[in-house]
Amino acid sequence: MENILSPSLLAADFTKVGQQLEQIEKGGAQYIHLDVMDGIFVPNISFGIPVIQSIRKNSNLVFDVHLMIVEPERYVEAFRNAGADIINFHVEATEDPDGTLDKIKSMGAKTGITIKPDTPVSRIVSYLEKVDMVLIMTVEPGFGGQKFMAEKMSKVKELVEIRKQKNLSFDIEIDGGVNMNNVKEILDTGVNVIVAGSAIFGAENIEKRTREFLDILQEKTK
Numbered sequence: 001m002e003n004i005l006s007p008s009l010l011a012a013d014f015t016k017v018g019q020q021l022e023q024i025e026k027g028g029a030q031y032i033h034l035d036v037m038d039g040i041f042v043p044n045i046s047f048g049i050p051v052i053q054s055i056r057k058n059s060n061l062v063f064d065v066h067l068m069i070v071e072p073e074r075y076v077e078a079f080r081n082a083g084a085d086i087i088n089f090h091v092e093a094t095e096d097p098d099g100t101l102d103k104i105k106s107m108g109a110k111t112g113i114t115i116k117p118d119t120p121v122s123r124i125v126s127y128l129e130k131v132d133m134v135l136i137m138t139v140e141p142g143f144g145g146q147k148f149m150a151e152k153m154s155k156v157k158e159l160v161e162i163r164k165q166k167n168l169s170f171d172i173e174i175d176g177g178v179n180m181n182n183v184k185e186i187l188d189t190g191v192n193v194i195v196a197g198s199a200i201f202g203a204e205n206i207e208k209r210t211r212e213f214l215d216i217l218q219e220k221t222k
C-alpha cells in the first residue's frame with residue numbers, strides 16, 4: 001500500500017493559497033486535506049464550497065474533504081460538485097451513515113468515515129464494507145496545531161485487525177498533531193494516509209518540508 005501525504009489547508013496562509021498548493025504539489029504531496037467546519041458540530045468555522053470550487057481550478061491534487069458538519073448527507077452533492085474526490089464525514093454527525101455513504105458513492109466520490117478521539121471503533125464496524133477510507137482523529141476536531149493523542153493509536157491496531165479478518169482494503173488516515181518526530185511511529189501502526197497541517201504550512205520552506213515528510217513516507221512504504 002502506498003503511503004500518502006495529505007497536507008491540511010487549514011494551516012495555510014490564505015493570502016497565498018495558490019502558491020502554497022503549488023509548493024506542496026512540487027514537494028510530492030498526493031492529496032490536499034480540506035477541513036470544513038460549521039460551528040455546530042465543532043466550535044469553529046473554516047471554509048466551504050466556494051473556496052473548494054475555486055482552488056479546484058488550479059490544483060491537480062486529490063481533494064480529501066473532511067466534513068465536520070452536522071447532517072453531512074445534505075451537502076454531499078454540493079461538495080462533490082465543488083471538486084471533492086474523497087468525502088469523509090463524522091459518524092457522530094448523522095443519523096444515517098449508511099445513506100450518507102450510498103450518496104457519496106452514487107456521486108462517484110470515494111467514501112470516508114471519521115471518528116472523534118472518544119468514539120470507539122465499534123461505532124463504525126458495520127459500515128466498513130462500504131468505505132474506502134477510515135479517518136481516525138488524534139485531536140478533538142475543530143482546530144489545527146493541537147497536541148497528538150498517542151493513546152488513540154490503539155484504534156488503528158484494532159482496525160488493521162478487523163480489516164484483515166474481513167478481508168477489506170480501506171485506507172487508514174490519521175489527523176491531528178502529526179509532525180516530523182512522530183510520523184515514523186504512526187506509520188508503523190499501519191496508517192497509510194497522513195494529514196499534517198501546521199507541521200507543513202508552518203515550515204519556513206513548505207516545499208522542502210513536504211519532501212522531508214514524503215521521504216519518510218516512502219522509506220516506510222519499501
Ligand code: DX5
Binds near residue numbers: 141
Ligand atoms: C482539525 C482538523 C485537522 C487539522 C490538523 O479539526 O481536522 O485536519 O487541520 O492540523 P495539525 O496537523 O496542525 O494538527
Ligand code: ZN
Binds near residue numbers: 035
Ligand atoms: Zn481534518
